[in-house]
Amino acid sequence: MRPYFLFVICFLVLLLDFYCYKAIINTFKKWSAKVKANFKIIWWAFNILLIIGVFASIFLNLFLTLRAVILVAFFLSAVAKLFMLPFLLIDDIRRLIVKLKQLSKPKQAPKHPTTQTSNHPNNETISRSAFLTKAGLVAAAIPLSSLSWGIVSGAYDYHIKRVKLVLPNLPKAFDGIKLAQISDIHSGSFYNRTAVKGGVEMLMAEKPDFIFFTGDLVNNLTNEVRDYQDIFAKVKAPLGVYSTLGNHDYGDYHFGRASSPAKVKNLQDMVKTHQIMGYDLLMNENRRLKVDGEEIGILGIENWGMGRFPKYGKMEQAVKNTEDLPVKLLLSHDPSHWRGEVLEKYKDIDAMFSGHTHGMQFGVRLKEFQWSPVQYIYREWAGLYQEQQQQLYVNVGYGFLGYPGRVGILPEITIFELKQS
Numbered sequence: 145m146r147p148y149f150l151f152v153i154c155f156l157v158l159l160l161d162f163y164c165y166k167a168i169i170n171t172f173k174k175w176s177a178k179v180k181a182n183f184k185i186i187w188w189a190f191n192i193l194l195i196i197g198v199f200a201s202i203f204l205n206l207f208l209t210l211r212a213v214i215l216v217a218f219f220l221s222a223v224a225k226l227f228m229l230p231f232l233l234i235d236d237i238r239r240l241i242v243k244l245k246q247l248s249k250p251k252q253a254p255k256h257p258t259t260q261t262s263n264h265p266n267n268e269t270i271s272r273s274a275f276l277t278k279a280g281l282v283a284a285a286i287p288l289s290s291l292s293w294g295i296v297s298g299a300y301d302y303h304i305k306r307v308k309l310v311l312p313n314l315p316k317a318f319d320g321i322k323l324a325q326i327s328d329i330h331s332g333s334f335y336n337r338t339a340v341k342g343g344v345e346m347l348m349a350e351k352p353d354f355i356f357f358t359g360d361l362v363n364n365l366t367n368e369v370r371d372y373q374d375i376f377a378k379v380k381a382p383l384g385v386y387s388t389l390g391n392h393d394y395g396d397y398h399f400g401r402a403s404s405p406a407k408v409k410n411l412q413d414m415v416k417t418h419q420i421m422g423y424d425l426l427m428n429e430n431r432r433l434k435v436d437g438e439e440i441g442i443l444g445i446e447n448w449g450m451g452r453f454p455k456y457g458k459m460e461q462a463v464k465n466t467e468d469l470p471v472k473l474l475l476s477h478d479p480s481h482w483r484g485e486v487l488e489k490y491k492d493i494d495a496m497f498s499g500h501t502h503g504m505q506f507g508v509r510l511k512e513f514q515w516s517p518v519q520y521i522y523r524e525w526a527g528l529y530q531e532q533q534q535q536l537y538v539n540v541g542y543g544f545l546g547y548p549g550r551v552g553i554l555p556e557i558t559i560f561e562l563k564q565s
Contacts, residue, residue, distance in 0.1 A: 154195050157222060161191045164225050167232045171277040194218050219547060231279050298505075298550035300339035302346055302557055307528055307537065309560045311494050313470040315438035316564070323560040324352035327477075327499025328360040328390065328541030329376065332368030333548055341375050343542065347557050354383035354433065357423060358499045359390025359447065359477035363545060364398040366413040377421040383433060387423040388444040389414070390477040390500060391453050392545075401454070426475060428461040441469035443493070448481040449500075457481065459490060466492075473497065479524045482536045495535040501525040503540035503553030516553055526553070 165187055169180060197214035309323075324347060334340055347355075357379070362368040369376070379385055393414050399407035418425040426444020433440050443466065448457030457476065466472055471494045474486065479498040486493050503509065503526045507516025518525045522538075529536045540556045 150199070154198070157195065158191075160222075160225050160229065161187075163232060164228055167228075167235075167277050171274050191221070194221060232277065235277065298552075298554060299544055299548055300336055300343065301550070301554050302343040302542070303554045304346065304350065305527075305556055305558045307558060307560050308563055309495060309528075309535070309537070310563050310565060311471050312533070312564065313494065314562055314564045315435075315440065315470055317436040317438040318440060318471075318562055319564045321354075321435070321562045322350070322352045323354055323356065323562060324350060324381070325356045325358060325497055325537070325539050325558040325560070326379075326542045326556075327358040327497075327539040328502060328543055328545075329357075329369075329372075330360055330363055330392070330541075330543035330545045331372045331376075332363035332365070333544050334372060335548070337372070337375070340372060343555065343557065344375055344378055347379065350557075350559050352381050352559065355379060355381045355385040356473075356475055356497050357385065357387040358475050358497050358539065359388050360392045360499065360541075360543075361390075361414070361417070363392055365395060366393075366410050366417055369417060373417065373421060380422060383435070384431075385421075385423045386431065386442050386444060386475060387418055387425050388475040388477060389425070389427065389446050389456075391447045391449055394447070394454065394456070396454060426462070428458040430462055430464070430466055432469070439469060440471040440473065441466045442473050442475070444475040445481075447477050448485065449478040450480040450484055453478060453480075459485060463490065463492075479522060479536060479538045482524060482529075482534075487531055487534060491534065493534060495537065497537050497539070498524075499539045499541055501538060501540065502545065505541075505544055505547055505550045505553055507552045509540075509553055 165184075169175075169183075175183070194214070194217060198218050201214050326347065361376075393411075395407045395410040399410070415425060415427075424431065426442070428445050430441055430443040433442055443462045445457035445459055445462045447453065448455050448459075462474070463472075472492055474490075474493045474496040476482070476486070476496055476498055478500045479496075482496050482498070486496055501518050501522050504516045504518035507518070508514060509516075509526065514526055516525065524536055524538055526538050526540050529538070537558065537560075539558050540553050542555050542557070544550060544555070
């Protein structure tokens, strides 16, 4: 983010802080001078320190957990104030209309004191203003409380999704076999080793025959995974663990798109980390998975995204020498790849497995209904999709990024049962 753009954002945030502060002070007129003074100190100290913290988080190499706390506090504070803002604007517009009406009326002689108090327009104005401001505070508390609860409760509330994946050409030896998928670990965001370990134990308790990890092991740099590498190294399966890279694994968001020795070293470390953990990293290549003499194909490509997301993936390399395989399963981090290339050019791909969207870590996900704001960006964003004989599954992620919590869209471990019918 360019510094001047950040300065503009912070200036607008300060204006919003001042606007909300004045509304609160004007509403609670019965506060004593001492209470008002203390509120003023707390309000401005918190908000100014928060802005300083945002600058420090972006431009300094802060400890990851501290950086997450600062950015989340800023996010929650901003969301709460934005929810309060419409009520304050309505009140100010109403005040302006009342004032204009008063100015347009001819001046009248003062009324008798006994009637002036009960009919004075300011009495009604103050009452309505207080109501709207307090309604705004209630509105601000709703997202603040729900998002805070999402941090406390949702971030590590791992859920297992069970999916029957029907593949008509599946060899008999694979009928009923169990596949697990996790995605978007984002180890740089974690702050609770015990909870992360618990999720891995949930996965291993399912005893999958083979496992897919579909990218984004870190946020920016490979060294973010060092404190959790031993935990994810425990992800094992009899037929192997297969992985691919996500857009965050290349270091693009830290080093930029241009190549540099440091960026090359970071990617080399990423590849080595997958090897150390026992993951078979597929970078535009494939493997033949054999059971009782029968085979299916596992293909994996590097990140292939739309718009600002990089296209490192090369499907023409990944599909080499797979023509004879009856079923092909593709690991590709970004679900937009399915509609962007796979459906049109690679109709022999039976099922693709993705992540990337996180379900925006906010929404509703029920058995027969799901909604998230991310659906206005990604047509396929969570769960199983099918067009003709080709299928796509989008896992909403094991970890989190930015907001360190989840509301409604919980971290997912997917367990597939592969079936012929």
